Amino acid sequence: MSLNIPVEFQDFADEIIASCKPSVPFTLTVAPTQLWDSKVGGKPYLPRDFAYPNNPDGEPLFFLAQINFAQMSALPDFPSKGILQFFIDGKDDCYGINFDNYQDNSHYKLIYHADVVENADELQQDFDFVQFDETDSGVPFPPNHSYQIYFQAATPQPITQHDFAFGEVVPELFDFLDEKSEDDDYEWDLHDKYDEFSNSEQHRVGGYPYFTQDDVRGYGSYDLKDYVLLFQLVSDWRDSNDDVNIMWGDCGVGNFFIRPEDLKNLAFDKAFFTMDCC
Template sequence: MALENLENGPRLLASEVVQEIVRRIVRDTSKMAVSFTPELDVRPDLLGNFVGGDSYWSPQGEPVTSASGDPLYPLMQIRCSEPSLPGYPTRGLLQFFIGTDVSYGRDLSADYESEADNDNRCVRYIPEVPSVLSGGEIVRLPHIGTDSALDLRTPFKSNFYGCALRPTLIEDPVSHECDEFEPAYESVIAEFDPAVIEAAEAAVGDLEQAVMDELNAVSPGSWFQMGGHPVFTQSDVREDYDDELVLLKMDSYDDVLMWGDSGCANFLIRREDLEQLDFSHVLYTWDCL
């Protein structure tokens, strides 16, 4: 819809204004991302894309542990070539591991420097992936929830044993939970005649809320995602969102996992670290309702 139509059409419906604002926000803020859809009936490929489970591939069969030597549990694995995402690794594996305490390895006081301590979470990059899985390099762990003697916790449902993930390239616009939303909204609003915005506001009551609702409706939606924008349940934790990229976003998924009360987890990395393929300073955080 052309701008002049918006400004000169006296009977323009408020819903059309909302839709045009959203179209422009999507135009201005969309970023490439890989969306991962759980295939619940497909067993994990330990050299491919998968989420959860009790086993993972590790060179020389060495398990991933915390700084204190406790085992970390596999959260998700991404095979970076399927498909590749501009600006991100185009080969190898990204493996995400978390602790089994009540906070799933989250440290509220952590920053990008302290994450390198690997105390209770870890992101590991393996640039070379074999073509054949070696049985001697498979690390097996006890299943969470089946052994009452083990006080282990993860966000996964106790009857979930992992599954494959189907990757798809998407365009991901900003969500209203991110700090980028407000300046994007204000910038787009400034493109309209004030009278049009005033009339739309009068018609819908709360124009910004109507825009947020429509933006949620048109966004592609992604349970698990690399790239694009993060999602926060409570507030944006980033200090400089121009220089921090989404290595992994994981939303709660009823049949797979639950971050507290319908929360969401983010693994964020500084642009300079990603360019150097340095994953020792990834910030891991999650929040819930």
């Protein structure tokens, strides 16, 4: 495995390399997409006989994103085909998350289509019944925006310092950074450098997560410790209002997690969703 480990962390190279997981980072661009393409926002892929997902009050959920796995580099245990979709509650200021029970997915839905029809005539195209605007508190980007997902190659990602298991997986590196942080004159430059090296604040599929606060799997949520990162969408904004403009609260991040066995079994309805912000 080839990793360009910064000189400051070379003493911990063995445990950093051992921590690596394969991940597919991606970027976003404003570009036309087909109904079956990987995208954030826009019109979702839905066969004509498929019901649009609603919240418990019967209101349509907000289409967040979809991944067409045939358009993405292969990842272990992830499907090689099909479309996985993410819908959240755009009318809820918590995006549909129940912070007292993360596994309560009644206000958000993950839908997996194993077989993909690439014929627009056989798919739903009229979504005028789904009405959101920028004043809705659970909408992380303008409802009329759609961003094409551009997948990068699958790459090994070192564990991020935001992951609850950081101290257990790379204990010597953890102790090194922890000791530095106790210095009154320390400006957190090494922590920032490790963040950059681990590419933590990046849209991605698989790998390790980024948080602005704490990893919810690591405190009080002992039944969540075996979940792994499925999909991460970070805040991402550009200079123009017509360009990419994603904002989770105050510069936050949205993460979906799943148990490894549920991922292998394509049981995406058992994933959980969380968001945190500054």
